[in-house]
Amino acid sequence: MAAAWLRLLALAGVAGATFRFASYYTDHMVLQKEPAGAVVWGYGEPGAAVTLSLARDGDVVMKKVAQVKEPSGTWKTVLDPMAHGGPYALTAEQRSENLTLQDIYFGDVWLCSGQSNMVMTVLQIANASQELAAASRYPYVRVFAAAPVRSDVELEDLAWIDLPWSVPTAGILGHGNFTYFSALCWLFGRYLYEALRYPVGLVESAWSGTPIEAWSSPRALQACGLQEDTGRLSPREHLSEPQVSSVLWNAMIHPLLNMTLRGIIWYQGETNAFLHTDLYNCTFPALIADWRQAFHAGSAGQTGPLLPFGFVQLATYRRQSPDDSFARLRWHQTADFGFAPNPRMPGTFMAVAMDLGDEHSPYGSIHPRDKRNVAHRLHLGARAVAYGEKGLVFQGPYPTRATVDVARGLINVTYNQELLWRQRGERAFEVCCSSQPPLSPCKWVPAPVVAVESHMVTLAPTGCGALALGLRYAWAEWPCEYEACTLYNGQGLPAPPFLLNARL
Structure with missing residues (x-):
């Protein structure tokens, strides 16, 4: 019932100057805490003054006055920055009318x-x-x-x-x-x-x-x-x-x-x-x-x-x-x-x-x-x-470079984090091959993982070797099974897909 009432109120307020808070200011709301100031706005009679009072346990801790603009019929004010907590009551007064929101944090x-x-x-x-x-x-x-x-x-x-x-x-x-x-x-x-x-x-x-x-x-x-x-x-x-x-x-x-x-x-x-x-x-x-x-x-x-x-x-x-x-x-x-x-x-x-x-x-x-x-x-x-929390790992491993071992026909991919190898995934890595770069179209072929060290993955591309023009990982609509991609870090975060276009 409350939601339906608010819907009708919001619709009515588009055309009228009813004294009210904007639609998303209601009981139980959370307003942004310090260091920012929370914006509060609403509708009123053009030219009138609106007084806002913030109170806790019956004691007023802040007052603001805003003018209702013409012709929009809107008023807006910025509250002083507040520490986290509550509950507060927020009251808006226009002449003899007043509105109060309760349980504000x-x-x-x-x-x-x-x-x-x-x-x-x-x-x-x-x-x-x-x-x-x-x-x-x-x-x-x-x-x-x-x-x-x-x-x-x-x-x-x-x-x-x-x-x-x-x-x-x-x-x-x-x-x-x-x-x-x-x-x-x-x-x-x-x-x-x-x-x-x-x-x-x-x-x-x-x-x-x-x-x-x-x-x-x-x-x-x-x-x-x-x-x-x-x-x-x-x-x-x-x-x-x-x-x-x-x-x-x-x-x-x-x-x-x-x-x-x-x-x-x-x-x-x-x-x-x-x-x-x-x-x-x-x-x-x-x-x-x-x-x-x-x-x-x-x-x-x-x-x-x-x-x-x-x-x-x-x-x-x-x-x-x-x-x-x-x-x-x-x-x-x-x-x-x-x-x-x-x-x-x-x-x-x-x-x-x-x-x-x-x-x-x-x-x-x-x-x-x-x-x-x-x-x-x-x-x-x-x-x-x-929030600037230091030392928190929030990303999976990402490659910093890829080099070709021509003599052995291998590609070494170095990552920025220590790696966990969960699944072999024959097509997890693929290389782009062409015999006459860059004129020939790209042909993506598997580059199976043959070894995973602390920060390095070694790949054995199938029939491409030093002619590899690019490298990609997890490049598919469905790249792996549930929680079973090829590479993760120690915190359980998956390595994201990547595409390297330049010649390796």
Whole structure:
């Protein structure tokens, strides 16, 4: 009932000047803690003054006054930076009217976005009953979900809400299939809370089956040579569809820009394995840069300009497929560096998921049920990149160089971490061969592993030797079985796929 009421209220507020908080300010919410100041905004009578009071145990600890702007009828203020904790009451007064939000906490606020693997609920994942039973043990991990809405124009506020800020329960986290609340978002927040030991606020804004173009602003699309209405669908009468460029940016991200955030996590890309795949090495970095700039500006500079941004590299799909679209997309997710952070994607972190395949998932193999490992790997990246935790290993091994032993016909690949060899994987490594480089087409042939030392893998390419033009690893839709890729580090993190194009 509360969610339905908020939906109607949000819709009504688009056209009216009803005195109210913006749609995503409700009881039980988490506001961003120090050193940033939390932004609070809403609607009121144009020209009126709105007084905000923050109180704890009946004692007012802060007051702010904001003017309602004309003609928008909106007011906004930045609270003084607050230490983590609560509960607080937040009251807004306009003339004789007042509104009070209860049970407010200060902590870190993370936005979770993407497509269906982000939308999957706890009810759908492995060990669901265990996770649901444990939900009540985390009352300071609060959850909020925007509803899937599209728009041809940028909206000021959310038009629809699926879940107002809530204290987690089994019923909320197990609401249904591909609805709300996100299992990955929840598990990430739970792991983060266990490390931080202070409140964490999780905001889900995701929609199944959507391409990155739909989540991108026109600015970001233009940076990659795409027009605003470029998308899967045409002609223009279909521009309200969720696959079309910018419609989800307009309705599900733009309304959140005033929110002060600590970071973002993202699980998206499956749709782009079939749409503009080889543009993803531009569209993804462009989206990250654009969202950072937009959240920084929208929050009056309170959200950091290098907002930490974590993402999940695509999991397995189609075991026997000869296609390499998922492999290419995984590579492009890293802006063709193979790892994150990197020079084109600073302040980012990545969870490798290619070893978590789930061929028998009732939701299709494209939707693996092991979200716990994904969230754990993602939260390690957050602790290292967003929180600066020193000495924490959050990435798998990555090659630093590859050299050819011409006399023996072998290739030695040196890695930056100590290696664990789990599976031989005859086709895990492949070399690109050509007798007349670079004119002849590339022929990828297996390069079986013959030895693994502390930091080195020795390969024996089949009939290529010194003529190898390139080397790649785990370059397949389904590169390995569950938790059984070829190489890991001592912390159990898989080596990510890579592609070396230059002559070895």
